[in-house]
Amino acid sequence: MHAPFAPSEAHGRSALPLEDLLNPHDCAFFFDVDGTLIDIAIHPDAVTVPKTLLKTLETLDRETGGALALVSGRTVAGLDALFSPLRLAASGVHGGEMRLSADAEIDRQSPELEKDIRHGLVDLTRHIEGVLVEDKKSTVALHYRLNPEAGPELKSLLERFVSEAGNGLSLLPGRLVFEVKRASHDKGSAVRQFMQMPAFAGRTPVFMGDDVTDEAAFAVMKDMGGVVVSVGRDLPIADAVLPQAEDVRALLETLAETARRN
Numbered sequence: 166m167h168a169p170f171a172p173s174e175a176h177g178r179s180a181l182p183l184e185d186l187l188n189p190h191d192c193a194f195f196f197d198v199d200g201t202l203i204d205i206a207i208h209p210d211a212v213t214v215p216k217t218l219l220k221t222l223e224t225l226d227r228e229t230g231g232a233l234a235l236v237s238g239r240t241v242a243g244l245d246a247l248f249s250p251l252r253l254a255a256s257g258v259h260g261g262e263m264r265l266s267a268d269a270e271i272d273r274q275s276p277e278l279e280k281d282i283r284h285g286l287v288d289l290t291r292h293i294e295g296v297l298v299e300d301k302k303s304t305v306a307l308h309y310r311l312n313p314e315a316g317p318e319l320k321s322l323l324e325r326f327v328s329e330a331g332n333g334l335s336l337l338p339g340r341l342v343f344e345v346k347r348a349s350h351d352k353g354s355a356v357r358q359f360m361q362m363p364a365f366a367g368r369t370p371v372f373m374g375d376d377v378t379d380e381a382a383f384a385v386m387k388d389m390g391g392v393v394v395s396v397g398r399d400l401p402i403a404d405a406v407l408p409q410a411e412d413v414r415a416l417l418e419t420l421a422e423t424a425r426r427n
């Protein structure tokens with residue numbers, strides 16, 4: 166495991182490593198997926214979930230009594246397919262879908278985006294080479310990983326589109342992606358809902374995330390006395406910083422083993 170790149174007391178952080186700071190039996194765990202649990206890939210469908218990660222998550226979920234949730238920009242159905250056969254509590258499309266426990270139904274927080282909006286986004290960006298449109302119905306992700314130079318043009322087109330559409334739409338930047346979504350929900354609203362559930366309530370919330378899209382949840386951690394673990398970005402709000410997803414996986418393996426033994 167790499168050493169965290171900001172292990173000292175910068176920003177008032179504890180010098181203790183996370184494996185010593187976090188007692189899994191007292192924590193509620195929230196994990197962003199892409200860039201946090203799994204490595205970034207060139208295409209949304211090209212990611213892989215290591216088998217060891219499945220085992221680790223299964224153990225942590227069991228040992229915490231279900232106080233563990235995936236909180237992602239992907240759909241919950243997409244998360245189930247990726248993490249199969251594991252099924253966990255999950256929030257999808259940036260708080261737009263909630264499954265409050267592993268065996269619950271998926272609850273949609275707002276209506277799907279209208280067809281003319283979704284199709285309008287395809288038309289608007291068709292001429293930009295290397296832009297991939299991922300239509301998740303509740304949100305539309307416009308990826309430019311295949312052509313990073315397209316970022317500024319894409320951003321300005323989408324800002325105008327969202328402002329002209331009105332209708333409570335917002336634009337959320339991510340890792341070489343812009344997502345058009347409703348403003349009414351985000352990862353912060355998702356985490357607040359989980360924390361009201363019996364499996365999560367009364368525990369210390371811990372959110373691990375790598376992206377701008379995780380910042381709403383980071384802010385909620387601060388309101389709730391929780392712990393922010395930032396992956397790959399040294400943010401003042403972070404209680405700890407880990408360099409990359411493989412360091413998260415190694416930390417979780419240690420925590421799962423600790424939980425299993427005690």
Ligand SMILES: O=P(O)(O)OC[C@H]1O[C@H](O[C@H]2O[C@H](CO)[C@@H](O)[C@H](O)[C@H]2O)[C@H](O)[C@@H](O)[C@@H]1O
Nearest residue numbers: 198199205206207208209237238239310340342
């Ligand atoms: O909130 P997350 O779980 O981090 O999901 C955010 C978005 O992740 C996916 O896109 C990102 O990962 C892809 C695979 O590594 C990468 O190719 C892309 O450039 C990234 O933006 C996913 O496709 C989106 O739907 C999620 O919203």
